[in-house]
Amino acid sequence: MSKLSEALASGKFTFTGEIGPPKGTNIAPALHEAEQFLKDCCVAVNVTDIQTAVMRMSSLSVCRMLVERGIEPVLQMVTRDRNRLALQSDLLGAAALGIENVLALTGDHIVMGDHQGSMPVYDLDSVGLLAAMTKLEKGTDLGKTIKGEPNVLDGVPKFFKGCVVTPCTEEVAPQILKLEKKVAAGAQFVQTQAVYDPAAFEAFMKRIRHIKVPILVGIVLLKHAGMAKYMNANVPGVIVPEPIIKRLAAADKKELRKVSVQIAGELIRDMKGLCHGAHIMPLGWDSEIPNVIAAAGA
């Protein structure tokens, strides 16, 4: 059984981390960081799936390498690159490889990445992918036999199904409607987009009180003030409040990492009472994850 699902069910505040596969075959650094810094303090580690549409090693293979190192992975799956045949096929493969946690995402559009002329697939959307997982768990799939009857699987997978939501988006009502659909389609946990405003997060959590699945608030480490400004200008649904930008800008260059960790820790501390865990996206600063958790007082 998924340790992530057990941890969330126990009611304990749960941490998940994240690594990105390499562009190339040199997997050693990512695995080293996961073993060194994430293994002990995170219940599970997300592995991104061709994030921002920049071609990289497959999430599935890196997830398996984590399993072999005693680290529980969360397989991120976007619907941008594979049709329903390939997605279901990889889901069965994931189950066979001992991967249970799957996070369903639509995926950044191909024009955001480094293969802009490639074909965007989106055969399923995130709701459709969750529905597909639920179907597979029931021993059938999205297809039909020649007679028009449901297919019967030889061996049935079991998943712990996750999805995402953007709490600080400018129009939150359509996000909530979609979250309701994701949960109806089978989502069992939620990891959010980065949140930097505890008050806005509290308001969001109030609005989704009727949705009974554990929520892990998203924390992205801010490496410097410029990154915060860039996110405000360019990343949809992410708002870094001015006081945080000022703190980063005022920080001594040598102290920047420490300040960044401090900010992340404080955010988690402020939002701990509102949700069930935190999903920390270190963007390369994996070694800081233990420090963030310590700063959060966990």
Place this chain on the structure above:
Amino acid sequence: MIVTKMKTLKKIAKMLGGQQGVFIVCCGGCPDGFKSGGLGKGLELAAALGEKGVKATGVAEIEFLCNKALAGIKLGRHAGEFRAAGAVLVLSCGVGVQAVASMTDLPALPAMNTISMGDRQGLWPGAERCRQCGSCMLDRTGGICPITACSKSLVNGTCGGTKNGNCEVDSRRPCGWLLIYKRLEALGRTKELLRMNTPRDHRKYDFPEAKRRSVLYALEFAEQEEAAAAEAKSKGAGK
């Protein structure tokens, strides 16, 4: 109206691959109407190729190359220009190029690219778009099409990529699902968005065979069917 765009002179020259004589056929239909092709553009191309040492044996405009019966008769009047050329350069959409290719043994080369109509079929410019997906769901989306209005053609609602009300893919383009939400909110019908929409059936993108026979290829099939009917009748009479 089918939308076409001239290939660059460099691309055309490369395609000709050292061919010295070329007959230029210009479709007088959509490329002329769209001002992307037509006789004028064909003459310009002939002059430009001339500077590169490629001789045009002739430049002819044929109204609607897709009308194969008429195009065949009209092209027949240019037998000399065909004979003197090593290739035919066609200024038309892909249909016209294929129509010419079916009428000559010379290589028929596309001088233009046929580009997407951008989901617009009507001749009058407008904001509405339709991709002919075959699974219309406008009843569920307040009369705004998510297939064309959403960059990802999502069927179950917004992704997280809305910025200032616009799409992350193009900051000048409104988020389609936000438009849908706003419309339904104004109508007091946002609950409709909770309906689960199943993945689309991509077979429906294909034009059905029956319709193809009855509408698009009517002229071509009519003759075949008449001939087959006549043959069947004569066989029946022979018995």
